[in-house]
Amino acid sequence: MQKVTNSxxxxxxxxxxxxxxxxxxxxEDNNYVVALAGNPNTGKSTVFNALTGLKQHTGNxxxxxxxxxxxxxxxNEKKYKLVDLPGTYSLLSTSQDExxxxxxxxxxxxxxxxxxxxxxxxxxxxxxxxxxLEITDKAVLCLNLMDEAKRLEIEIDDRTxxxxxxxxxxxxSARSKEGIPELLKIVHQVATGEIKCKPHRIKNVPxxxxxxxxxxxxxxxxxxxxxxxxxxxxxxxxxxxxxxxEAVKTGEFITE
Amino acid sequence: xxxxxxxxxxxxxxxQIGEGFHDKLxxxxxxxxxxxxxxxxxxxxxxxxxRFDRSLDxxxxxxxxxxxxxILILSVVLxxxxxxxxxxxxxxxxxxxxxxxxxxxxxxxxxxFPWWLSGFLFDGVYLALAWVIAVMLPPMAIFFPLxxxxxxxxxxxxxxxxxxxxFKKSGAHGKQALTMSMGFGCNAAxxxxxxxxxxxxxxxxxIITNNFSLCNGRWPTQILIASIFIGALVPENFAGxxxxxxxxxxxxxxxxxxxxxxxxxxxxxxxxxxxxFTLELPPYRPPRFWKTIYTSxxxxxxxxxxxxxxxxxxxxxxxxxxxNVFIGDSNxxxxxxxxxxxxxxxxxxxxxxxxAYIVAIPANEIVIPTILMLTVMSASITGVGSGNGVxxxxxxxxxxxxxxxxxxxxxxxxxxxxxxxxxxxxCSTTIYTIYKETKSVKWTTVASILPIILGFIxxxxxxxxxxxxx
Numbered sequence: 001m002q003k004v005t006n007s008x009x010x011x012x013x014x015x016x017x018x019x020x021x022x023x024x025x026x027x028e029d030n031n032y033v034v035a036l037a038g039n040p041n042t043g044k045s046t047v048f049n050a051l052t053g054l055k056q057h058t059g060n061x062x063x064x065x066x067x068x069x070x071x072x073x074x075x076n077e078k079k080y081k082l083v084d085l086p087g088t089y090s091l092l093s094t095s096q097d098e099x100x101x102x103x104x105x106x107x108x109x110x111x112x113x114x115x116x117x118x119x120x121x122x123x124x125x126x127x128x129x130x131x132x133l134e135i136t137d138k139a140v141l142c143l144n145l146m147d148e149a150k151r152l153e154i155e156i157d158d159r160t161x162x163x164x165x166x167x168x169x170x171x172x173s174a175r176s177k178e179g180i181p182e183l184l185k186i187v188h189q190v191a192t193g194e195i196k197c198k199p200h201r202i203k204n205v206p207x208x209x210x211x212x213x214x215x216x217x218x219x220x221x222x223x224x225x226x227x228x229x230x231x232x233x234x235x236x237x238x239x240x241x242x243x244x245x246e247a248v249k250t251g252e253f254i255t256e
Numbered sequence: 257x258x259x260x261x262x263x264x265x266x267x268x269x270x271x272q273i274g275e276g277f278h279d280k281l282x283x284x285x286x287x288x289x290x291x292x293x294x295x296x297x298x299x300x301x302x303x304x305x306x307r308f309d310r311s312l313d314x315x316x317x318x319x320x321x322x323x324x325x326x327i328l329i330l331s332v333v334l335x336x337x338x339x340x341x342x343x344x345x346x347x348x349x350x351x352x353x354x355x356x357x358x359x360x361x362x363x364x365x366x367x368x369f370p371w372w373l374s375g376f377l378f379d380g381v382y383l384a385l386a387w388v389i390a391v392m393l394p395p396m397a398i399f400f401p402l403x404x405x406x407x408x409x410x411x412x413x414x415x416x417x418x419x420x421x422x423f424k425k426s427g428a429h430g431k432q433a434l435t436m437s438m439g440f441g442c443n444a445a446x447x448x449x450x451x452x453x454x455x456x457x458x459x460x461x462x463i464i465t466n467n468f469s470l471c472n473g474r475w476p477t478q479i480l481i482a483s484i485f486i487g488a489l490v491p492e493n494f495a496g497x498x499x500x501x502x503x504x505x506x507x508x509x510x511x512x513x514x515x516x517x518x519x520x521x522x523x524x525x526x527x528x529x530x531x532x533f534t535l536e537l538p539p540y541r542p543p544r545f546w547k548t549i550y551t552s553x554x555x556x557x558x559x560x561x562x563x564x565x566x567x568x569x570x571x572x573x574x575x576x577x578x579x580n581v582f583i584g585d586s587n588x589x590x591x592x593x594x595x596x597x598x599x600x601x602x603x604x605x606x607x608x609x610x611x612a613y614i615v616a617i618p619a620n621e622i623v624i625p626t627i628l629m630l631t632v633m634s635a636s637i638t639g640v641g642s643g644n645g646v647x648x649x650x651x652x653x654x655x656x657x658x659x660x661x662x663x664x665x666x667x668x669x670x671x672x673x674x675x676x677x678x679x680x681x682x683c684s685t686t687i688y689t690i691y692k693e694t695k696s697v698k699w700t701t702v703a704s705i706l707p708i709i710l711g712f713i714x715x716x717x718x719x720x721x722x723x724x725x726x
Contacts, residue, residue, distance in 0.1 A: 122297050126293055127289050129289075148539070152299075153299070154297060154298070155298040155299075155300070157295075160295055161296040164296065202284050202285055202288055203288055204291075205281060206280055208273060209277060209280055212272065216269055220262055238269060239277055239278055249263075
C-alpha cells in the first residue's frame with residue numbers, strides 16, 4: 001500500500017508528513033510499538049487509518065473496534081507498529097474490551113501510547129487519560145476532533161493542558177488529516193527519548209489511601225526494581241484485581 | 257516467596273483502608289480530571305449546539321415518534337434503492353447478458369470449444385457472475401452509501417436506544433440492535449459485529465438471530481417478487497408504493513422474529529440474566545458526503561460483490577451440471593424437482609423453489625435466476641430461455657411474471673417465497689463465519705437449522721390457512 005507522492009507539498013522537506021511512509025499491514029521488524037487508546041467514538045480508528053494507510057472501518061457509533069487492529073508506518077527511517085485498541089471508558093473494570101486495552105498497555109509495554117481524546121468532551125475523556133498515565137510514562141495526548149470543538153466554540157489551551165498532564169499534547173482533526181504530521185513528530189521524539197514525560201499522578205485521594213499506595217509501591221519496587229508501573233500495580237492490588245494478583249504471582253510484568 | 261510478601265502486605269493494607277477504596281479512587285480521578293479541564297478549557301457557544309443535539313434526540317428517540325421515524329427512514333432508503341437501481345441494472349444486464357454473452361459464445365464456437373465446455377463456462381459460470389453483478393451491484397451501490405451516511409451522522413446508536421427495551425424484554429443485549437442493523441447489509445458482517453457484546457450468552461443470541469435481518473442478497477428477491485405479484489394487485493400508480501410496503505412488512509416481520517426467537521432462546525437454551533451496558537449517544541456529526549460515498553463503495557460494495565462472485569461462479573456451474581447430466585431419461589434437476597414437489601406444494605411453494613434454495617446456499621443472490629431457469633426447464637416453456645441450465649434474466653418484469661405463472665405460481669407461492677426468503681438457512685459464508693466466531697459445531701448447527709424449521713412452519717401455516725380461506 002505504498003503511497004505515490006505526486007503533489008509538491010507532499011514531497012517538500014518542510015512537510016513532516018513527507019517522512020511518513022504508510023506500511024499498511026506490513027509490520028515486521030519494527031523499531032517501536034505504539035498503542036492507540038482512548039474513549040469510544042473519539043476517532044481512534046480514523047487516526048489509525050491516517051497513519052497506516054489502512055482502511056479500518058470507521059463509523060459514528062461506539063464500540064466498532066472490537067479487537068486489536070494492527071498496522072505499520074515508517075517515519076524518519078524508523079519502523080513503527082501501531083496497535084488500535086478497543087475504545088473504553090475506564091481501565092478499572094473487567095469487561096472484555098477493557099481488558100484487551102489494559103493488558104496491552106500493561107503487559108505489551110508499548111514504546112509510546114497515543115491517547116486519543118474528544119476535544120469537545122475533554123473532561124469526561126480525561127478520566128481514562130489519568131488512568132493510562134498511571135500505567136505508562138511514555139504517552140502522547142492526541143487532542144482529536146478539534147474541528148468539532150471549534151464549531152462548538154470550545155477553546156482549549158493545549159500548552160496548559162500539556163503542563164498539567166506532563167505529556168505532549170497535539171491538537172488534531174484526523175478526519176481532515178490536520179495535525180497528523182505534528183503527531184508523528186512528537187511520537188517519534190517520545191519513542192526515541194528526545195522528549196521525557198513526567199505524567200500526572202492522581203492527587204485527590206484521601207491521605208490514608210495514598211500512604212497505603214506508597215507503602216505497597218515501595219515494597220513492589222524493592223522486590224522488582226525494574227517494574228515501570230509499580231504504583232499502578234499497587235493500586236490494582238489494593239482494589240483486589242484478580243488478573244493483577246495473578247500477574248504478581250507469575251511475575252508476568254517483569255519479563256524485561 | 258517475595259511475591260507472597262507483596263500480596264500479604266497488600267491484604268493487610270486493604271484491611272486498614274477499609275471499604276470504599278474503589279469509590280474513593282474513582283472520585284479522586286474525577287476531581288483531578290475536573291481541575292485539569294477547568295484550567296485549559298474555555299467554552300463559549302456549547303449550549304446552543306448541545307440544545308440542537310438534545311432536541312433532535314428528543315424527537316428521534318421519543319416514545320411516540322421514535323419508531324415511525326425509524327420505519328420512515330428505512331422506507332425512504334429502500335424506496336430510493338428500489339427506484340434508483342432499476343435503470344443501471346437494466347444497462348448492466350444489457351451489456352453483460354445482451355452483448356458480451358453472445359460474443360463469448362461466438363468466440364467459443366470459433367475456437368472450437370465442445371458444447372459442454374462452452375455450456376459449462378459461459379452458460380454456467382459466466383451467466384451466474386453476470387447476473388450477480390447486474391442485479392446486486394446497483395442496489396448495493398445505493399444502499400450501502402445511504403446506510404453509511406446514516407451511520408456517520410450518528411443515527412445508529414439512536415436506533416439501538418429505541419430498540420433497547422424491546423431487546424431487554426426478550427432477554428437479549430441492547431447492542432444487538434446495532435448488530436441487527438449491520439445484518440441488513442450482510443449477515444456475515446452482522447455476525448462479526450456481535451463481538452461488541454460482552455456476555456457470551458447474549459452474544460450467541462445475537463449471532464443466531466442475525467439471519468432474521470433481511471440481508472443484501474435477499475433484498476432483490478423480495479423487491480422483484482413483490483413488484484411482480486403484489487404490485488400487480490393494485491392500479492399502476494400505486495404499484496411502487498404497495499411493493500415497497502410489502503418488502504418493508506417482510507423486513508419488519510424479520511425484526512419481529514428476531515425478538516421472538518431471542519425470547520425463546522433466553523427462556524430455553526440460553527437462560528440467564530440480561531446484562532446492562534452504557535451506550536453513549538454520540539454527537540451528530542455532519543457526514544463527509546463524498547468521502548463516505550467513496551469508502552463505502554470501495555470497502556463494502558466491492559468486497560461484498562467480490563464475495564458474491566466467488567460463490568456464484570461455482571453455483572452457476574452446478575446449476576448447469578444438474579440440468580445437463582442425465583440419469584435415465586431425466587436430468588438430475590428434474591428428478592430432484594419431482595421428488596421435492598410434494599413437500600414444496602404442502603408448504604405453498606414448489607419443488608423448483610426448494611431445489612433453487614439448495615443450489616443457492618452459497619449466495620442468496622442467485623435464487624431468482626435459478627428459479628427462473630429451473631421453471632423454464634421443468635415446465636418446458638418453449639420460446640424463452642436459452643437451453644437447459646442456462647441462467648438468464650428476462651428483460652421485463654412482466655415477462656418474468658408470465659414465466660412464473662406458467663410454472664404454476666400463484667399469489668400464495670409469491671407470498672410464501674418472500675416468507676421463505678426471510679426464514680431459511682443463512683448462506684454458506686455466514687455459516688462459516690458463525691463457526692469461526694463461536695468455534696462450536698453445536699451452535700453453528702442451531703443457527704443454520706433453526707431459521708429453516710421456522711420457515712417450514714410459517715409457510716405451512718400460511719398455505720393451509722390460505723387454502724381454507726380462498
